[in-house]
Amino acid sequence: MRTAVTDAVTTDAYPLSPRNQVKRRHDRGFYDHATVHRLLDASMLCHVSYVIDGQPYCTPTFFWREGSKLYWHGSSASRMLRNQTGGERVCLTVAHLDSLVLARCGFNHSADYRAVMAFGTAYLVTDAIEKERALVAMVDRFFPERTASLRQSTVQEIKATSVIAMEIEQASAKIRSKGVADDDEDYELPIYAERIPVRTVLGRPEPCPRLLDGVERPASLGAYSEGRLLEDALRDAHFAHYAGG
Template sequence: MQRSLKTPRTTLKRTHERGAYEREEVYGVLDAGLFCHVGYVDDGQPLVTPTAYWRLGDELVIHGSSASRMVRVLAAGAAACVTVTHVDGLVMARSAFHHSVNFRSVMVLGKARPVENPDEKITKLKGLIERITPGRWALLRPHTEQEIKATAVLVFAIDEASAKIRTGPPIDDEEDYGLPIWAGVVPLAQRPGTPTPCPRLDRDMAVPDHIVALTID
């Protein structure tokens, strides 16, 4: 298994100091997120679909209704791009031009493998629940055969990818630093709020630890 995920197609041509191609760096960005945007082409039209993802070893996994357009196109072997983006801050500079964004993003290129084996499907789907809420899978109403059949699981081998990362304060033109203009970073983060119980839940049921402990990033 090669460590570097760099290929001509994933090599940053501009701002190359922001690029990273080692598995550890790419996986660090992937493991901080829950949602990706999947790009593919249907009938000549590029489409970008938001969906949940999770990483299991050297594979990135997504799922969907077997009847969905995205699943149909990807399962047929279409080329795809899976992009994960964390926006970490708005970078406010002294000139409009040097305004920027602190972010971490990853692009994974490849074709999906549809998981056909029901046991492998179940193992993969368990991975999603356990990635978000460790311990929850065992507490749920057991899945049915029909539910597994209706759910498509698609796997991307992570072989060709790049990460792109910007951090830090604004970089202004040297002669602009003395100007009386506020500059800095406004941090942004996606945070979980207070859980809202289902209206049909027994009112005395406590919020379980795996929900209380839920964090992102």
């Protein structure tokens, strides 16, 4: 899985440029598709940065990946979407916090994490077929096969939903996973140090209290079970919807 930075300029890696090259801690940088995509697919929530009149905005939103394309959506009236329809530059970031790291000096306090920054130009999906497919994926990428069981979308609902897409032009993943890492001489000191794991997990699903009699939870939601890591459920769902792609 690990692709060293020096091997990254291969066909299955995102191209390196000053924009996406991990500047510090080169040992934490990855550019291969497998690593970048795996981290993206483990998340539903991203943060999208864009600029309006010189002011940067950072909006949390839901997104999904199809090949090397990222999609997100929102109301056609939203500020973010109104400003991402003219080919604006954006940066879409995903971060997983894996632990808090308490070291023997302040400087070595840290955290284990996995993050991806993806750069590209956003465009409004106006092609009717691409939009229709995206609106299905918006649900089914997270909850495989669910759209077929739902009340169909109305023309008004489709109109009210904008879908934005971005081809990933550059991307980098940055991963720290080493836990406590103190200076050699500090290990001789009588100071407590530890790693505190952090996990994002699913709780017990709460059926809508207004379900009609006899309506049961579909087996296709099996990936979303109490106590499971959210990222595992999301990866399974991506795999099921895109057949591993």
